[in-house]
Amino acid sequence: MSSVSFRKLEKSYGALRIVKGIDLEIADREFVVLVGPSGCGKSTTLRMLAGLESISGGEIRIGERVVNKLPPRERDIAMVFQDYALYPHKTVYENMAFSLKVRGVPAAEIKPRIAQAAEMLGIGQLLERKPSQLSGGQRQRVAMGRAIVRRPQVFLFDEPLSNLDAKLRGQVRTEIKRLHQAIGTTIIYVTHDQVEAMTLADRIVILKGGEIEQVGTPDEVYNSPASVFVGGFIGSPAMNFAKGTVRGGRIAFDGGAEIALDGRVNGKATALEGRDIIVGIRPEHFGAAEEGRQLSGRVQVVEPLGSDTLIHFALGSSTLTARVAPEMRPQPGEILSIGVDPSRIHLFDAATERALN
Amino acid sequence: MATASETSVVPTHNESATKWWTRFLDPSERTLAVLLLAPAALLLALIIVYPVCRLVWTSFQNLSLTSGVPAEFAGLENYRLMLDDPVFWETTWNTVLITLITVPGALFVGLAMALMANLPFKTKWPVRLSLLIPWALPLSFAGLIFAWFFHSEYGVVNDVLRRLGFEGVIWFNSANWAFAAICLTIIWKTSSFMALIILAGLQTIPRSLYEAAEVDGAGRMRQFFEITLPLLKPAIVVALIFRTITALQTFDIPFTMTRGGPGTSTATLAMYIHQNTVDFLDLGYGSALAVVMFALSMCVTAVYLRMIRAKG
Ligand SMILES: Nc1ncnc2c1ncn2[C@@H]1O[C@H](COP(=O)(O)OP(=O)(O)OP(=O)(O)O)[C@@H](O)[C@H]1O
Ligand SMILES: [Mg+2]
Numbered sequence: 001m002s003s004v005s006f007r008k009l010e011k012s013y014g015a016l017r018i019v020k021g022i023d024l025e026i027a028d029r030e031f032v033v034l035v036g037p038s039g040c041g042k043s044t045t046l047r048m049l050a051g052l053e054s055i056s057g058g059e060i061r062i063g064e065r066v067v068n069k070l071p072p073r074e075r076d077i078a079m080v081f082q083d084y085a086l087y088p089h090k091t092v093y094e095n096m097a098f099s100l101k102v103r104g105v106p107a108a109e110i111k112p113r114i115a116q117a118a119e120m121l122g123i124g125q126l127l128e129r130k131p132s133q134l135s136g137g138q139r140q141r142v143a144m145g146r147a148i149v150r151r152p153q154v155f156l157f158d159e160p161l162s163n164l165d166a167k168l169r170g171q172v173r174t175e176i177k178r179l180h181q182a183i184g185t186t187i188i189y190v191t192h193d194q195v196e197a198m199t200l201a202d203r204i205v206i207l208k209g210g211e212i213e214q215v216g217t218p219d220e221v222y223n224s225p226a227s228v229f230v231g232g233f234i235g236s237p238a239m240n241f242a243k244g245t246v247r248g249g250r251i252a253f254d255g256g257a258e259i260a261l262d263g264r265v266n267g268k269a270t271a272l273e274g275r276d277i278i279v280g281i282r283p284e285h286f287g288a289a290e291e292g293r294q295l296s297g298r299v300q301v302v303e304p305l306g307s308d309t310l311i312h313f314a315l316g317s318s319t320l321t322a323r324v325a326p327e328m329r330p331q332p333g334e335i336l337s338i339g340v341d342p343s344r345i346h347l348f349d350a351a352t353e354r355a356l357n
Numbered sequence: 358m359a360t361a362s363e364t365s366v367v368p369t370h371n372e373s374a375t376k377w378w379t380r381f382l383d384p385s386e387r388t389l390a391v392l393l394l395a396p397a398a399l400l401l402a403l404i405i406v407y408p409v410c411r412l413v414w415t416s417f418q419n420l421s422l423t424s425g426v427p428a429e430f431a432g433l434e435n436y437r438l439m440l441d442d443p444v445f446w447e448t449t450w451n452t453v454l455i456t457l458i459t460v461p462g463a464l465f466v467g468l469a470m471a472l473m474a475n476l477p478f479k480t481k482w483p484v485r486l487s488l489l490i491p492w493a494l495p496l497s498f499a500g501l502i503f504a505w506f507f508h509s510e511y512g513v514v515n516d517v518l519r520r521l522g523f524e525g526v527i528w529f530n531s532a533n534w535a536f537a538a539i540c541l542t543i544i545w546k547t548s549s550f551m552a553l554i555i556l557a558g559l560q561t562i563p564r565s566l567y568e569a570a571e572v573d574g575a576g577r578m579r580q581f582f583e584i585t586l587p588l589l590k591p592a593i594v595v596a597l598i599f600r601t602i603t604a605l606q607t608f609d610i611p612f613t614m615t616r617g618g619p620g621t622s623t624a625t626l627a628m629y630i631h632q633n634t635v636d637f638l639d640l641g642y643g644s645a646l647a648v649v650m651f652a653l654s655m656c657v658t659a660v661y662l663r664m665i666r667a668k669g
Binding site: 089 | 563566569570571573576584587
């Protein structure tokens with residue numbers, strides 16, 4: 001088990017910069033999730049850590065060792081690939097035993113280690129099968145088993161659940177979390193699914209265009225997103241954004257509506273006076289209407305989900321989504337008045353899109 | 358009752374007569390299957406079964422166009438003659454030897470070429486093209502080129518040998534050297550075909566398997582023997598089947614390079630068949646020889662097929 005650190009990590013293909021100077025310290029036993037939209041450089045970063053991709057600049061340490069130039073086999077990491085990369089001609093047992101055999105672990109030790117890992121993952125009865133005789137979920141587990149038996153310093157996962165159906169994904173996600181709690185090894189996990197990131201991570205690293213947008217615990221990135229991008233990326237349904245201006249301690253939305261800024265940003269209200277801002281409101285943070293703390297808009301679509309109801313309504317030129325109690329069923333076309341708690345809204349600078357609070 | 362059944366019999370008979378045709382207009386599943394398979398089966402019978410049967414039949418006949426005697430059934434006479442025919446044994450042995458040398462030879466050279474061609478070259482087409490060229494050349498053309506290469510006076514091989522300080526070899530005067538020259542030529546000509554099939558096989562192996570192996574700690578050698586080779590096995594077996602069958606039928610290259618000489622020391626079974634049927638017009642004996650070659654090919658194919666099945 002080991003810590004990992006990236007210092008000014010860079011990757012370019014020719015003139016094309018893909019990873020633009022990542023600085024990140026990952027503690028021993030930490031579960032870190034790299035999340036971001038497609039093409040933002042998550043896999044590239046992970047593969048540089050694994051040694052499967054050369055680095056163009058900066059430094060990677062595993063524990064105290066600088067591993068910049070070490071081949072993968074000397075980095076003592078294990079990786080679970082998106083397509084699992086199980087050896088098709090080897091049985092499950094042989095797949096799991098391969099890395100141990102290569103490293104010269106005595107046969108007497110291989111067997112109990114595989115048995116233990118297989119039991120942990122519930123694949124004990126599959127050991128004699130070939131990968132082609134397994135279901136997607138079983139293959140996924142075997143791929144994890146192959147990584148576990150190694151007992152590496154660090155586990156790397158590159159979108160390990162993306163080939164599973166929704167139900168199985170939830171199930172395996174829980175298993176991965178349980179696994180981390182059981183063995184405690186440092187895990188670096190890549191995904192583009194924010195739900196996976198939120199549920200699994202000790203800390204989330206949000207990447208955008210090869211740069212770190214924010215690093216923080218799931219609570220931190222949810223409660224205080226550092227930018228419009230993070231606000232919109234984390235949380236489902238996504239955060240609502242509306243443009244407005246601060247005027248006399250109130251937010252004047254472009255559509256004409258206004259809400260008080262009282263309480264929260266009081267001290268800054270004067271500093272913000274006259275500034276163009278982007279207001280972020282999470283759908284789940286709308287509440288009962290209250291004088292001066294409410295927005296009104298025409299209801300466009302109502303989606304009952306059973307557990308709650310999503311209401312899409314117009315505010316000026318933008319459409320906002322509110323997640324409300326399931327009993328609330330306004331009719332499309334109605335004018336809806338809905339409460340906003342000023343302490344739960346997020347303010348971003350309109351020009352830089354960075355958080356203002 | 359009797360009259361009733363009698364009256365019913367007559368129309369039924371008529372019906373069944375017309376039904377013979379209507380059955381094809383609205384065929385049952387079974388009839389349809391037979392109908393659909395019939396053209397292919399007929400074609401196969403015409404172009405494979407008939408010639409093979411005809412060949413076997415001819416091999417039982419005393420049919421020599423030069424003897425002036427009409428063909429007559431000779432039983433196993435042709436085959437008995439073969440047993441006492443030293444040229445038959447020599448050419449068969451040459452054929453087997455060529456197979457045993459050039460098939461593994463082409464496999465190794467082809468494998469090496471395929472591995473090289475599979476390296477991440479920036480521009481792939483010159484590599485692929487150079488693989489294709491030897492394959493696309495006609496066999497007899499390759500034979501003619503290499504006959505020149507191995508020419509004792511003007512050949513490039515001897516020239517290189519002399520420059521390196523060795524003595525030149527009069528390749529086609531010695532049975533062993535001539536045989537070696539033929540084998541080298543065949544390997545050159547056929548390894549590109551092996552390489553093409555193996556290259557196709559190599560490209561079906563996902564890159565992530567090598568990455569997984571690398572993370573697992575396997576070096577290059579280990580990756581080759583534990584991943585590449587096992588996953589190439591189906592491609593290799595297919596290539597071996599084709600290559601072995603064509604090796605058993607080797608004709609063009611020794612024919613153009615040595616005409617089987619010196620003596621019959623580099624003649625193959627196929628050349629001996631050609632000689633008997635085309636030069637001597639002894640169709641009976643030639644057919645018997647061809648049956649032997651056919652049997653050899655079938656045996657080899659059966660062995661390979663068993664190899665594939667044992668794997669699956
Ligand atoms: N060999 C390469 N040559 C040039 N560009 C590359 C190469 N490999 C990756 N890229 C580019 O690098 C960028 C980052 O790729 P990467 O695979 O890291 O994305 P990702 O964040 O993992 O995305 P996804 O969620 O789709 O897997 C992409 O824009 C991709 O086009
Ligand atoms: Mg990726």
